[in-house]
Amino acid sequence: NRNVEFETSPQAIRLYYFYNHWTMRAAIYFFIFVDLSLALFEKPALFPLPLLATSLVEVLCLTAFFGRLVHFAKVTPQMVFWKDTKNICVMVTIVLTLIDLIIYGSLEAVNIHSVRWSRVLRPIFVVNFPESRQIRRAFRSIRNTLPDILYVFLLFIFSVLIFSLMALKLFGNRSLKTVDGSPYFTNILEIAFELYILVTTANSPDVMMPAYDFNWWYSLYFITYIIINTYIFMSVFLAVIYNNYRKHLKNEIRKLAYLKRYKMMEAFNFLNVEVGTEFVVTEARWKQLVKVVAPDITSSHMELLLRICDEERKGHVGMVTWLLAFPFPALSQSGVAGVLLAILRLLFLADKMNFLRLADLLNIQVVTINVKTHPLETWMPRVYQSPASLLVRKVVRHRREVGKSSGYAMSDLKKGKASRLSFLLHASWSCSRTPDEMCFLGFFVWAYDVIILINAIFIALDEKNPFISYAEWVFLSLYIIEILLKLYTYEPRTYFGMKQYWNWFDTLIIIAALLASVATATIQSARKYNSQQVLDIVLILRILRLLRVIVSIQRSGSFQGAWGDAATPGLLLQKASSCQPKAPELFLDPRFRVIVTTLINIGPTMLVFGGLILVVYYAFAIIGMEAFHGKIQYLDPNSTAPGALVCGNPALNGSVFARDRYCKNNFNDIASSFIVLIELTVVNQWHDILSEGLALPAQRRGMLGVASRRRGGGVHLGGTDFVPMADGFARVTHQAAKLYFIGFHVVVVILIVNIFIAFILEAFFVAYSLEKSEVETAIEKKIQELG
Amino acid sequence: NRNVEFETSPQAIRLYYFYNHWTMRAAIYFFIFVDLSLALFEKPALFPLPLLATSLVEVLCLTAFFGRLVHFAKVTPQMVFWKDTKNICVMVTIVLTLIDLIIYGSLEAVNIHSVRWSRVLRPIFVVNFPESRQIRRAFRSIRNTLPDILYVFLLFIFSVLIFSLMALKLFGNRSLKTVDGSPYFTNILEIAFELYILVTTANSPDVMMPAYDFNWWYSLYFITYIIINTYIFMSVFLAVIYNNYRKHLKNEIRKLAYLKRYKMMEAFNFLNVEVGTEFVVTEARWKQLVKVVAPDITSSHMELLLRICDEERKGHVGMVTWLLAFPFPALSQSGVAGVLLAILRLLFLADKMNFLRLADLLNIQVVTINVKTHPLETWMPRVYQSPASLLVRKVVRHRREVGKSSGYAMSDLKKGKASRLSFLLHASWSCSRTPDEMCFLGFFVWAYDVIILINAIFIALDEKNPFISYAEWVFLSLYIIEILLKLYTYEPRTYFGMKQYWNWFDTLIIIAALLASVATATIQSARKYNSQQVLDIVLILRILRLLRVIVSIQRSGSFQGAWGDAATPGLLLQKASSCQPKAPELFLDPRFRVIVTTLINIGPTMLVFGGLILVVYYAFAIIGMEAFHGKIQYLDPNSTAPGALVCGNPALNGSVFARDRYCKNNFNDIASSFIVLIELTVVNQWHDILSEGLALPAQRRGMLGVASRRRGGGVHLGGTDFVPMADGFARVTHQAAKLYFIGFHVVVVILIVNIFIAFILEAFFVAYSLEKSEVETAIEKKIQELG
Incomplete structure (x- = not known):
């Protein structure tokens, strides 16, 4: 957590480093995970465990949380620590949980069943540890x-x-x-x-x-x-x-940027020396510092940054450029694309002059690619450079990589150096190729697009036909051949680079499908056992392969797609220049690409929403389980058990809930509760689930009472004494259940779902406004100037 | 239609004036209305009329449309007329409708029933006449x-x-x-x-x-x-x-503003005379022109505009000020608040310097109030000015009207003049009153707020209790007293001014409630006949009175509310200054007022959406009626008629549709069709309505077929020949119905509802961004300078 003040004594700094060490973070995440998953094992449990076991694990978790907090207290000044509500919150929660555990345990020992109310508080740990900044911001x-x-x-x-x-x-x-x-x-x-x-x-x-x-x-x-x-x-x-989402996001980002700038200024004041009339940081010192702060930075990246900082090559870095291009691992590390997008948009709206600050925040995420020599070229250069091999590589090479050949040309030129600043090649990207040649280059990709489509048709057909199941093997081999050919053409380490998500996706899907298919075939040939699970996995993998069509479309029209592709010199913000290869008009429309790219980019931020939803769902699930568990049972409707058709509750006789077989929508364990809550989020039929399924056991009793009263009224018999009581009881339970469900609706559907929609709207507006913005041009220009 | 080119010969101009005359417009609206409502009388009819009658009316309507078009053709240059797709569209539709009428009529004459397909085209008349610019823009x-x-x-x-x-x-x-x-x-x-x-x-x-x-x-x-x-x-x-809505709205507004400016420049070039080094329009000519263009403008309003135009009192109007403040009846006339709001927002986003253009577009909607002397003051001045009368008036006077007293002071000062520029008084609005005095002034309003709340409780109670029905009379008299007191205090013509919507609302509701209550009492005392309709109206009127609480809240905290209030000098864009009267904290929050004001302001624009929805619904309703009418009958479920419980269609036996008594959701007449379409818009259960109710008569047959096949399969009997045919038939009808419903979903729910949401989002963002914008301040300053 960067924005925390900490003491500056050497011991405190050592403690601080240890506090921020990844093992410590991982440990705390692990304990939070364990603490939350305890709900699976506690009554009402999915996998029952004795109370003693879960209690011991919970105490262990609490100890870990407490230890983390003590560690943090040693790092931070006392005043700051005690002022922070986060810490107080965690401490109070730990104490409350312990009290609850003791009370519940002792009552359980004398066989009195009470409520483990402190379980509702567990999500507090998720929110209040400094590691979950994003969720807290939400x-x-x-x-x-x-x-x-x-x-x-x-x-x-x-x-x-x-x-x-x-x-x-x-x-x-x-x-x-x-x-x-x-x-x-x-x-x-x-x-x-x-x-x-x-x-x-x-x-x-x-x-x-x-x-x-x-x-x-x-x-x-x-x-x-x-x-x-x-x-x-x-x-x-x-x-x-x-409106509020946008406003507060803007404020948060401003605060963050301000804080960072302030710290950077402090650092500059600490490091600077006077040269002539200005205060500067020497190049040696700058490099040393960069090595400390970002040890995994490549020398080429550092060189680029230095050249941006020190345009006139004076051998030192001025204050403005210091702030501009120091590789401060601020937001790039957290990897939340949505926040980045939001920053972009907000800064653009706020002030055109803030463009420089933008570059600063973005850390100019330069993707430097080491144009390495293919291992085969080293082992058997003659074969690899033979005309046949060259032809294969030419065919396989992606048609979009027009610039790549010039990249290779340069790499040939400067042979011997394994790594160079390939971003410089951007300036030399040109449209020198004729359309025919581009068409030829595209053949390989198009062929595979067609194969995928044929595959889709085959999947839709009945796979019991032996011909079709053989065809599956053909497709699988075709895909494997594709990957092998690509590995032959591109350098393997580059192909499986850190950011080549789609390549990883391709390869993993194919390998998994191969393994699963082999497993299924083995099992089927053994004729003993037909594992449905494995078959399901094979089927899903087969269909997921079809997603590659989108990848292909996405890649085909845009240089932006090159970012995710192997062996292409790439810069995050590169512009689809006038050099666009042939593709159906539809997919060349930049708007289509904007939509696909944005859809892919919002993926990571979804995790924040996942966290948010988890916290809210967990609290509601625990409450729901305490209130409604055991009211409804799922019994196989084909079984002859009594009450199988009324979810084991005679009160549901004739209700919509039982009629529609909603019996599995119950609060009997945490997994079922989560699924019910998701159904409630989707809203439809929620009143059925609510009134029929959960509150109505009581209400039904009331209604039965009403019915009996009516019957009683009809024949003028007694029973009126019973009716108000039953009715009143029904009403009490009923109203309470209603509050639970309305509360859930207000919190989740009105609040969180709308925030989610706001987030997606914002992401799209950013994408649209970026489409024609000058960032790309400006950065490109800068790069070109440098080149 | 202002933006249409027209010929400039005197005859053409006379024709143009006649074309734009309100009677002609009203006539065309009337004929469009009649043409659309024909669906009520044609088969399948809500109120059946013979074919001859509806056909004659339709031909009459078509003639009217054609006449209007011919008239328009005479006004516009030929080239322009024939290039406009609108006109071509209308003509083609008229011809097609006539052809369809002839074919249908002649077939009907020989007793062959065909489809009146041209009815789907009727909404084209709504869209394509120049009068419905807003819908066309949408x-x-x-x-x-x-x-x-x-x-x-x-x-x-x-x-x-x-x-x-x-x-x-x-x-x-x-x-x-x-x-x-x-x-x-x-x-x-x-x-x-x-x-x-x-x-x-x-x-x-x-x-x-x-x-x-x-x-x-x-x-x-x-x-x-x-x-x-x-x-x-x-x-x-x-x-x-x-995103697109915003983008295109911006473009439309820009185009409109450009067109207007262009025309104004042309007019200026035509009128100007050279004075010294600059070209100007003389004051006399300016006034003459204003009188022609806006004959109903008050002299004070004109004087204000002239003073804005001619700040230095040179006796003539320069070009810039000409463009700025000529009372061009552009957008203010159309009265679409949403568009105004949108302009405000867009112009602010686009360019701060466009502020002047904004004032231009807005026509600086100055509301000049003639501070007239109360008639009672003229008739019996001594009584009206007596201390008791003054006290009453002081109590009744709305506490917010702090500035009003100074307004009266000035009106006393300048006694004799019935009209003056009360906007000048704004500058003198002050917070001179002590809190106590303000509290005292607010007493009357607060008392009535409390009365309304008590009334709400009484309404919720059982009105069969005689005490409560007497209380109703008490409340009614209290409300009547309130109105009478207000009429005593304020000048009646001012109180019922053009823009005093809330006063009109109050008075109409109360008078209607009085009439209806008297009617009910008369009927009830006659004991012969208890009209449910009248009672319903009384009930609704009673409850609508409760809405006045919102008015009261809305008025209490804001000067903005003063705009809609009587006898207060008001300017559209006035700022809630530091002089805020006491009210509960909650309602003083400007955000609350922003929300209420925006909610009230979006009202008028809803009419555009109403038109849009009407056009789409009409087309879908006609198609639905042709495809599905008569398939489902509504029969009283208590009747003993056969098939009453299955909507008169045995195929629905046991379906969800019949079980939930959806029989009235049918396409048997246009009113029912509209209601079904609204239900489909709301989405829930639409698949039931679709598959069970409308497509399933056929599908059920298929399913029965399947069932019989299964039964057949069970006992190995025949019937397999019948099954595929029934199944195939079912499938064909079924798929077609699906297309209709999916098409409706895509068009209405995905497209139009989202545009509606976009509109509301935009209206709110405008309201929020206006809240703190400098427009108000700037205009106020200008006014103050002038004063």
């Missing part, structure tokens, strides 16, 4: 959005209540009946709840039908309601959240 | 968005197909069964369709349950699918549409 953003959301929510609730009142007055005295015969819109709270559900569209036509059947003018009431509450208010929620 | 925006949408859609379809393939391979051979016993995921097209529905979340847990029951790991497949397709792709659609 939570901060949510917290900041709350006041605005609250205003909209109040208006929204007011609107729902006004409409509820209207509904009560319009329909309450009509003695209408819903489909299942219960009275329609007679209780204001029930109406408000039904109308709230209508906002989520989950009960869309059903809630309207009785009134609509009565008189079609009443549908106007519901249409007005839907327009105002479902469409306008839900959009306003999105607008408010998006 | 359509143009959609057309421009299509390429981008197409790319995303292709990727999306690719993703759905990949997932379908996976599903086929994973689940196809498991012989799993859905809840209703049909095979699960065995046909790739069915799977693709189910997965497409999953994107809309309509079949959310159901489609997953069989696989989930089989093995809970399979839920991961569905979760991945939902994350990728439901969340990411749907957000990408929104992002792409929003």
